[in-house]
Amino acid sequence: MGKKKEGVFDVRKKIGYLFSMFAVIVVLISGCGGAGDSKDDTFVVGMEAGYAPFNWTQSTDANGAVKIDGSADYAGGYDVALAQKVADGLGKKLVIVKTEWDGLIPALTSGKIDAVMAGMSPTDERRQSIDFSENYYKSHLVLVVKKGGAYDQATSLQDFSGAKITAQLNTFHYSVIDQMPGVVKETAMDNFSSMRVALQSGVIDGYISELPEGITAEAANNSFKMIELEDGFQTAEEDTDTAVGLVKNSALKADVNQILAEISEEERADLMEAAIKNQPAETDTEDDADSGTVIDAKDSSLSFAWIVKIVSENGPMFLRGAGVTLLIALVGTIIGTLIGLLIGVIRTIPKPDSKVKRTLLKIINSLLSIYIEIFRGTPMIVQAMVIYYGSALAFGVDMNRLFAAIFIVSINTGAYMSEIVRGGILSIDKGQFEAAHAIGMNHLQTMKNVVLPQVMRNILPATGNEFVINIKDTSVLNVISVTELYFQTKSVAGNNFRYFESFFVACVIYFIMTFTVTRILRAIEKRLDGPENYVVIQNQMQVQAVENTVKREED
Amino acid sequence: MEKIIEVKHLSKKFGTHEVLKDIDFTVNKGEVVCVIGSSGSGKSTLLRCVNLLEKLTGGTILYQGDDIMKDTHNVEEYRKHLGMVFQQFNLFNNHDVLSNCMVGQIKVLKRTKEEAEQTALEYLNLVGMAQYIHAKPSQLSGGQKQRVAIARALSMNPDVMLFDEPTSALDPEMVGEVLKVMKDLANLGLTMLVVTHEMGFAKEVANRVVFMDQGVIVEEGTPEEIFNHPKEERTKAFLKRTLD
Ligand SMILES: Nc1ncnc2c1ncn2[C@@H]1O[C@H](COP(=O)(O)OP(=O)(O)O)[C@@H](O)[C@H]1O
Ligand SMILES: [Mg+2]
Numbered sequence: 001m002g003k004k005k006e007g008v009f010d011v012r013k014k015i016g017y018l019f020s021m022f023a024v025i026v027v028l029i030s031g032c033g034g035a036g037d038s039k040d041d042t043f044v045v046g047m048e049a050g051y052a053p054f055n056w057t058q059s060t061d062a063n064g065a066v067k068i069d070g071s072a073d074y075a076g077g078y079d080v081a082l083a084q085k086v087a088d089g090l091g092k093k094l095v096i097v098k099t100e101w102d103g104l105i106p107a108l109t110s111g112k113i114d115a116v117m118a119g120m121s122p123t124d125e126r127r128q129s130i131d132f133s134e135n136y137y138k139s140h141l142v143l144v145v146k147k148g149g150a151y152d153q154a155t156s157l158q159d160f161s162g163a164k165i166t167a168q169l170n171t172f173h174y175s176v177i178d179q180m181p182g183v184v185k186e187t188a189m190d191n192f193s194s195m196r197v198a199l200q201s202g203v204i205d206g207y208i209s210e211l212p213e214g215i216t217a218e219a220a221n222n223s224f225k226m227i228e229l230e231d232g233f234q235t236a237e238e239d240t241d242t243a244v245g246l247v248k249n250s251a252l253k254a255d256v257n258q259i260l261a262e263i264s265e266e267e268r269a270d271l272m273e274a275a276i277k278n279q280p281a282e283t284d285t286e287d288d289a290d291s292g293t294v295i296d297a298k299d300s301s302l303s304f305a306w307i308v309k310i311v312s313e314n315g316p317m318f319l320r321g322a323g324v325t326l327l328i329a330l331v332g333t334i335i336g337t338l339i340g341l342l343i344g345v346i347r348t349i350p351k352p353d354s355k356v357k358r359t360l361l362k363i364i365n366s367l368l369s370i371y372i373e374i375f376r377g378t379p380m381i382v383q384a385m386v387i388y389y390g391s392a393l394a395f396g397v398d399m400n401r402l403f404a405a406i407f408i409v410s411i412n413t414g415a416y417m418s419e420i421v422r423g424g425i426l427s428i429d430k431g432q433f434e435a436a437h438a439i440g441m442n443h444l445q446t447m448k449n450v451v452l453p454q455v456m457r458n459i460l461p462a463t464g465n466e467f468v469i470n471i472k473d474t475s476v477l478n479v480i481s482v483t484e485l486y487f488q489t490k491s492v493a494g495n496n497f498r499y500f501e502s503f504f505v506a507c508v509i510y511f512i513m514t515f516t517v518t519r520i521l522r523a524i525e526k527r528l529d530g531p532e533n534y535v536v537i538q539n540q541m542q543v544q545a546v547e548n549t550v551k552r553e554e555d
Numbered sequence: 556m557e558k559i560i561e562v563k564h565l566s567k568k569f570g571t572h573e574v575l576k577d578i579d580f581t582v583n584k585g586e587v588v589c590v591i592g593s594s595g596s597g598k599s600t601l602l603r604c605v606n607l608l609e610k611l612t613g614g615t616i617l618y619q620g621d622d623i624m625k626d627t628h629n630v631e632e633y634r635k636h637l638g639m640v641f642q643q644f645n646l647f648n649n650h651d652v653l654s655n656c657m658v659g660q661i662k663v664l665k666r667t668k669e670e671a672e673q674t675a676l677e678y679l680n681l682v683g684m685a686q687y688i689h690a691k692p693s694q695l696s697g698g699q700k701q702r703v704a705i706a707r708a709l710s711m712n713p714d715v716m717l718f719d720e721p722t723s724a725l726d727p728e729m730v731g732e733v734l735k736v737m738k739d740l741a742n743l744g745l746t747m748l749v750v751t752h753e754m755g756f757a758k759e760v761a762n763r764v765v766f767m768d769q770g771v772i773v774e775e776g777t778p779e780e781i782f783n784h785p786k787e788e789r790t791k792a793f794l795k796r797t798l799d
Contacts, residue, residue, distance in 0.1 A: 432647065440663040445662050449658050450649065530691065
């Protein structure tokens with residue numbers, strides 16, 4: 001009998017697979033989380049890896065580039081070269097952690113990194129929270145403007161009257177704009193990449209930078225011009241210095257200073273020159289010969305050839321980013337849905353008779369409401385900062401970034417899903433509960449065997465929606481330096497200065513991911529609904545004698 | 556006669572609305588008891604109180620002499636002994652016909668899959684639905700659904716079957732197939748408590764008929780006594796209304 005058995009058992013098996021898959025993923029993640037380097041024999045340095053020639057991201061280890069922790073890419077540049085020297089001097093292994101500019105100091109104070117070497121100047125303001133080594137590079141301020149524009153012949157601060165000028169957020173570059181008479185001070189920007197885009201598009205007329213970055217910008221984009229002023233900005237000595245950021249009273253400080261003192265001025269100049277020469281945008285322009293399409297990399301117009309070039313050169317980087325995005329979104333959605341189901345079940349437990357149980361349930365329900373309200377009521381980008389850096393500051397937990405990302409997406413999704421699940425449970429006909437109770441099932445059995453399977457089918461579209469939203473929203477996790485697609489794209493664009501083309505590639509990848517996921521979910525929905533027709537069993541079943549039935553009845 | 560269910564001084568209020576007032580009655584083993592009465596008289600509520608889908612406001616229920624309202628008594632344990640058939644069928648929408656009849660056996664009675672399937676097929680066969688084991692509830696007619704619902708309840712091998720107007724939601728041409736199944740069950744000696752509007756069925760099958768009105772039992776007796784020689788005015792009025 002029953003050659004073809006469908007129903008509960010099949011669904012159970014499917015869920016079983018899902019769980020085991022999930023378990024594997026969790027093990028993998030905790031695996032990378034657990035592989036914590038023993039802090040003693042490593043020198044962990046934080047940098048943006050996006051501020052050439054001080055530091056940048058590249059895909060090979062050419063020119064002494066060092067592998068970026070938790071990523072398949074490499075960091076190169078002046079900072080990396082110096083960091084390597086310091087690490088060698090300390091007798092430790094150099095580990096590079098790629099971190100947003102604004103995340104560098106929190107990362108240092110929360111113990112996630114040992115030092116900041118990111119072209120950072122030892123300002124008084126920063127000295128209040130961290131310590132600095134001696135100077136390891138000295139520069140001066142310049143302006144970057146559009147070539148052929150109204151300001152490309154400027155020689156003094158006065159010549160910029162009427163210009164829209166900006167600089168990087170939280171740097172002294174931004175405050176010296178006040179020394180320029182008559183300029184329009186635009187909102188500060190997060191990074192140089194954004195400023196270059198803004199300059200290219202004409203949103204600003206110029207931005208303030210330092211010598212190495214200015215040379216780089218000019219070299220990378222032939223519509224940019226660097227202006228060095230004869231009678232320039234008044235700056236404090238410390239502002240144009242670059243030093244190693246360390247935690248207050250760091251035991252490393254004396255050693256670091258000692259090592260830096262041994263590096264001569266000429267050697268520093270040589271290293272900077274090499275960095276300017278080796279930065280990715282410059283080398284790219286030289287080896288076009290073998291890429292088949294001859295493109296002028298300095299040509300600032302949009303071009304399809306550029307997109308081809310970006311994809312062929314950075315394909316693996318994009319794919320890895322897409323993989324991480326998909327992993328975070330998938331695991332986050334699954335865990336979030338499980339959280340949602342669990343909370344949905346708890347929130348629909350009927351009022352128990354016993355007073356103690358009733359109070360307990362009430363407390364649990366209010367806690368769950370608080371959780372839901374908080375996570376639905378705050379932006380994920382803010383939660384990411386609070387959870388990632390907060391956990392380190394408050395509890396000394398050094399969370400693996402990927403783990404933190406999945407954690408954040410999961411609890412966020414959980415908060416949304418629990419409301420969706422609750423709605424789904426309330427929409428199930430009361431008769432389903434009564435029939436289940438009438439055959440002796442308790443609340444849990446009723447939920448598991450009768451209600452939740454129906455709820456899951458009903459909320460599948462909403463879950464799919466959540467998944468698609470998660471694929472897109474993981475991009476905000478770049479603030480905690482998770483190497484997802486957006487973060488990777490920013491790195492690519494930061495190296496080649498082709499913002500439109502790089503983000504266009506990301507755009508296509510995002511769309512392919514969400515579109516594919518949507519289609520797959522449709523197909524799953526269809527499968528779950530089963531065939532529209534059933535097969536009537538034709539060959540007559542062996543008819544049980546009615547007497548048999550009676551006998552069972554009387555047992 | 557062996558008493559299976561004894562209802563004692565049962566009362567039920569929804570808020571201030573007293574729907575059942577001091578009900579006393581008994582179901583004996585092997586008996587078919589039919590409850591009749593006009594709509595809103597409290598028949599469904601009585602049945603739902605018997606299997607504790609509604610909380611009692613007062614009184615108690617003895618199951619085989621055991622007070623099920625005692626704190627120590629487990630509701631789920633008690634419900635295993637009762638099979639319930641609803642007016643609206645309430646088949647599990649996420650299960651096909653066969654697994655509707657198996658899931659309770661496996662999860663509640665802890666039977667193996669093989670045992671459960673064997674039992675389910677026996678009863679699906681009995682109600683004439685064995686051909687449809689792979690159909691989903693939404694693919695069945697009302698009469699077919701109700702027969703599956705009966706098979707589902709029987710698969711749990713209950714001591715008593717409760718029916719709440721099992722044919723009231725059916726198109727007239729399907730009433731017969733369900734009543735036939737119920738008659739078969741009665742002939743098999745099953746203990747049944749049936750709320751019904753089918754006077755013909757009550758006359759033919761019931762050992763005892765209970766007439767309810769406005770939350771009280773007005774009169775009870777054999778079908779002969781109730782249908783042919785009713786004592787109470789309310790009973791006479793009800794029968795006159797329904798049989799005409
Ligand atoms: N859940 C409920 N809440 C409030 N009143 C109810 C509820 N269920 C039934 N009643 C009321 O109880 C009375 C008896 O209903 P019911 O037992 O369904 O009658 P019957 O089955 O005899 O038609 C009706 O007046 C009905 O409105
Ligand atoms: Mg009713």
